[in-house]
Amino acid sequence: MKNTIAILCAGAASVMMLATSCSKDPKKPGLEYMPDMYRSPSYEVYSANPNFSDSLTMQHPVDGTVPRNYTFFHYPATNEGYEAAGRDVKNPLVLNKENLAEGKRQYEIFCVHCHGSTGQGDGSIVAIGKFPPPPSYSKGNSSRGGLMKDLTDGKIFHTITYGINLMGAHAAQIAPEDRWRIVMYIHQLQNDGASPIGSDSTTATATKDSSKVTALAK
Ligand code: HEC
Numbered sequence: 125m126k127n128t129i130a131i132l133c134a135g136a137a138s139v140m141m142l143a144t145s146c147s148k149d150p151k152k153p154g155l156e157y158m159p160d161m162y163r164s165p166s167y168e169v170y171s172a173n174p175n176f177s178d179s180l181t182m183q184h185p186v187d188g189t190v191p192r193n194y195t196f197f198h199y200p201a202t203n204e205g206y207e208a209a210g211r212d213v214k215n216p217l218v219l220n221k222e223n224l225a226e227g228k229r230q231y232e233i234f235c236v237h238c239h240g241s242t243g244q245g246d247g248s249i250v251a252i253g254k255f256p257p258p259p260s261y262s263k264g265n266s267s268r269g270g271l272m273k274d275l276t277d278g279k280i281f282h283t284i285t286y287g288i289n290l291m292g293a294h295a296a297q298i299a300p301e302d303r304w305r306i307v308m309y310i311h312q313l314q315n316d317g318a319s320p321i322g323s324d325s326t327t328a329t330a331t332k333d334s335s336k337v338t339a340l341a342k
Contacts, residue, residue, distance in 0.1 A: 167181040168181065169181055169182050170182065195300050197209075197281070197285060197300070199213070199278075199282060201282075201285075201286035201293075203268065205282065205286075206268060206279060206282045206283075208278075209278035209279060209281065209282040210275075210276045210278045210279035210282070211276075211278065212278060213277060213278030213281060213282075214277050214278070215277045215281075215304050215307055215308065216304065217301065217304045217305065217308070219308060219320060219321060220321070221321060223304075223305045223308055224305070224308050224309060224312070224319070224320070224321060226302070226305045227302075227304075227305035227306045227307070227308045227309030227310075228309045228312075230298065230302050230305060230306050230309075231306050231309050231310070234294060234297065234298060234306070235247075235306070236248075237249050238250060238255060238258055238291070239258050239261070239313075242313065242316075242317060243260060243261035243262065243310070243313030243314070243317075244260045244261075244262075244263075245257040245258040245259055245260050245264065255290075256290065258290075258291065259272050260272060261273065261275075261310060261313040261314045262313065262314055262315065262316045266279075267288070267289065268288070272314065273314040273315070274314075275310070275314065277304075277307055280306075280307045280310050281303055281304065281307055284298065284303045284306060284307070285303065308320070
């Protein structure tokens with residue numbers, strides 16, 4: 125008898141819970157078991173925040189602060205900046221197989237659809253007629269004067285960083301080290317795909333450590 129009453133009570137309790145936990149309004153969660161598990165009491169990154177005068181939860185960095193390991197590129201997005209970078213800036217990374225292979229990989233993510241796999245300006249969006257062909261790295265002319273195959277480290281890095289005309293800036297998508305790896309690979313495409321590393325090159329065995337960026341400019 126005791127057991128039957130207990131079972132009846134438990135049954136009634138679960139029916140009540142079911143009835144109250146469901147809500148007709150699809151925007152209301154109904155009864156929640158331990159709501160803290162669903163809803164964190166902390167503010168969401170992009171939610172409004174009454175504790176700050178600008179109502180932002182994710183505050184801007186303090187003026188003048190620089191992220192750790194940030195590397196500067198002190199050349200403005202102007203023709204003068206491009207020429208100066210082309211003159212003064214050298215690739216700070218060691219030319220080795222790893223860096224070159226990573227440059228190729230990054231190129232195939234960020235550049236290939238316009239510039240094409242061999243750098244002839246015949247990428248997929250050009251092939252379907254949606255985009256005017258960029259100049260060939262090995263045979264074309266730069267719109268800023270000179271031959272594409274003569275573009276230097278600094279000019280290519282400047283172009284990836286700031287873009288030019290129809291080509292957008294890639295500074296936000298590609299870290300400086302990876303931009304330099306891509307620069308290495310562009311040199312290979314300027315040379316019709318001939319690898320700048322001989323098969324028995326000593327640089328090819330350079331240690332990983334030496335591939336770290338020490339200085340980007342000057
Ligand atoms: C949306 C298509 C597009 C993408 C993506 C793109 N480019 Fe370009 N790129 C162009 C066009 C178009 C030009 C020619 C711009 C001009 O001179 O008016 C160009 C020009 C260049 C030049 C020559 C600049 C000069 O000094 O004349 C270089 C170098 C270059 N791109 C490298 C890259 C690299 C490296 C990537 C990938 C990180 C890349 N581009 C991604 C379209 C693109």
